[in-house]
Amino acid sequence: MSEPALSCQSLTCEAGGREIFRDLSLEFRAGERVAVMGPSGSGKTTLLTTLAGLGPPASGQVLVGGVPLARDPSLRSQVALVFQSYGLLTLLTAAENVEVALRAAGRTGAEAMAAAVGPLARLGLAGHADHLIEELSGGQQQRVAVARALTLGPRVLLADEPTAEQDAGHREIVLTELLAVADRGGALVIATHDDEVAARCDRVVELRPAVRGAVGAR
Numbered sequence: 001m002s003e004p005a006l007s008c009q010s011l012t013c014e015a016g017g018r019e020i021f022r023d024l025s026l027e028f029r030a031g032e033r034v035a036v037m038g039p040s041g042s043g044k045t046t047l048l049t050t051l052a053g054l055g056p057p058a059s060g061q062v063l064v065g066g067v068p069l070a071r072d073p074s075l076r077s078q079v080a081l082v083f084q085s086y087g088l089l090t091l092l093t094a095a096e097n098v099e100v101a102l103r104a105a106g107r108t109g110a111e112a113m114a115a116a117v118g119p120l121a122r123l124g125l126a127g128h129a130d131h132l133i134e135e136l137s138g139g140q141q142q143r144v145a146v147a148r149a150l151t152l153g154p155r156v157l158l159a160d161e162p163t164a165e166q167d168a169g170h171r172e173i174v175l176t177e178l179l180a181v182a183d184r185g186g187a188l189v190i191a192t193h194d195d196e197v198a199a200r201c202d203r204v205v206e207l208r209p210a211v212r213g214a215v216g217a218r
């Protein structure tokens, strides 16, 4: 079988001098949709940011396509993260936030401007593309963050509670866009508290704070 798109081996993460989870080994395959669940504070955000290569684990390793991120940090470009707190540049417009990410990924300015339009429109933001982030609601900002990650066309898309701020209609729109990543051959990992979101995924990884490192799957 081919290498997983993303995996972690014996991952232990700490924050504030405290162990968040220990000895976690997971695999995420191309075309797979996985929900990460667990109570508040169980480490979902810590797991996703570590899988995205934003911080080194206390021990263990993250691999992209079977290659350790620590050996080839450029592999981070194959993994996109929708941050729980969005991580947008608030003094730029919605379209500019998407364009900046594309330019950082090596696209020219004209390409980036053109590529930003479609995902924003599909997420219901066509009329808000030229609005400053600070002028948008929380739900709209979250959809800009989703559009930015989608536009990058990553091999792996990690999304941290990407529907938390959405009403029912927009939740469906966001979910449809995210789930389509797997149809195109990407791996999708969604941290969520929402059972309905998890039910749309292929399997669930559950973080259980009481038993560090234990995971269950369905």
Ligand SMILES: Nc1ncnc2c1ncn2[C@@H]1O[C@H](COP(=O)(O)OP(=O)(O)OP(=O)(O)O)[C@@H](O)[C@H]1O
Pocket (backbone or CB within 6 Å): 015, 016, 017, 020, 038, 039, 040, 041, 042, 043, 044, 045, 046, 047, 084
């Ligand atoms: N920078 C930090 N300093 C100290 N503790 C931290 C830090 N970041 C996270 N933690 C702690 O790590 C634990 C896991 O946090 P994390 O945000 O990963 O949980 P979560 O499962 O995503 O929670 P939620 O569902 O509320 O978003 C929490 O107990 C949190 O207080």
